[in-house]
Amino acid sequence: MRRKDSPHSYVRTTMARLHISVYRVPLSGGAPQPVKGAERHHVLQWPWVGVHRGKAVFRELLNVETGERRDAVVKADEEVRCGVDRCAGVAVRYRTVKAERPRDRSGKEIKCGTRRCPDTARSATILRRFVRDRDGSHERALPITFQQGDDAGLERFFKVTLTGPGDQTVLTLYDVDTGTSADLGVRPDARGVMAIPDGGLDRLMTYPIGNEMYVLDLTAIK
Structure with missing residues (x-):
């Protein structure tokens, strides 16, 4: 409102x-x-x-x-989510491959509902991940762990996961203007569940760590 x-x-x-x-x-x-x-x-x-x-x-x-x-300028092989000034997404190539039919332990074919499962499936290959201005200019590559459909705070900051010491998943804030990432301090819990910061396109990002709630003002990042 x-x-x-x-x-x-x-x-x-x-x-x-x-x-x-x-x-x-x-x-x-x-x-x-x-x-x-x-x-x-x-x-x-x-x-x-x-x-x-x-x-x-x-x-x-x-x-x-x-x-x-x-x-916005969008090419035929691209899937994007746009903001007021920028679009972020992927270029993807689809191909039809033969599908393996699911079977139970005895080897009997499992039906897909009341019908036989399809013979083919569509396979997707991500060609590139990118962010650019709506007019198609200033395209930059995004990290491989960029989540398609994620809202970027101020259309600049993306949530990206990296692998830290001990192969632990680390949630970072990726700045497309500088190409740098900052550790948000968020880690998976004992169940492997990780709280994802909320904020959408706005300037404020909120997320809990333990019993504390953090509020990050993205406009303070120069």
């Missing part, structure tokens, strides 16, 4: 899961009114809204206050 300085400001929201659309609601109450041109959209970062689906998430953006539109 966002709010203008005017006492007659609006609360703006998106019914992200049930009814995909963007609405305005007066703070004084009343029925929600759909924002024109954003009937199928999600809020990315107000006032920018876009369609959250397919292999190019938020490829097309609409500024619902000014009517400005921004279309």
Whole structure:
């Protein structure tokens, strides 16, 4: 929700899961009114809204206050998630391979429900991982452990796992502007579960370590 300085400001929201659309609601109450041109959209970062689906998430953006539109450059073999200024994703090559039919311990073929399992499957090979400006410029490589679909804080900081001493998984914050990583201090627990910091595209990232909650202000990183 966002709010203008005017006492007659609006609360703006998106019914992200049930009814995909963007609405305005007066703070004084009343029925929600759909924002024109954003009937199928999600809020990315107000006032920018876009369609959250397919292999190019938020490829097309609409500024619902000014009517400005921004279309990102996406190649045919790419799967990306875009922000207001940048897109991050992978270039992938798919091929059809012969599938091995699942069998039980006796060697009997296991069916896929009531049908026979398919003879082929689609195999994906990641060709490269990247981040670049929406216009296609300034492309840079991302680490191999970049998680596709991850929101980058301020469209600059990605959560990337590295292997530390003793083959322990270490969660780091990767800065695409400098190409450096910083250890966030997060480690897997006894069950192998690791808390992933939350924050989306915003400036603040929060995550627990033990009984303490950490709040990281990304704007303080120069």
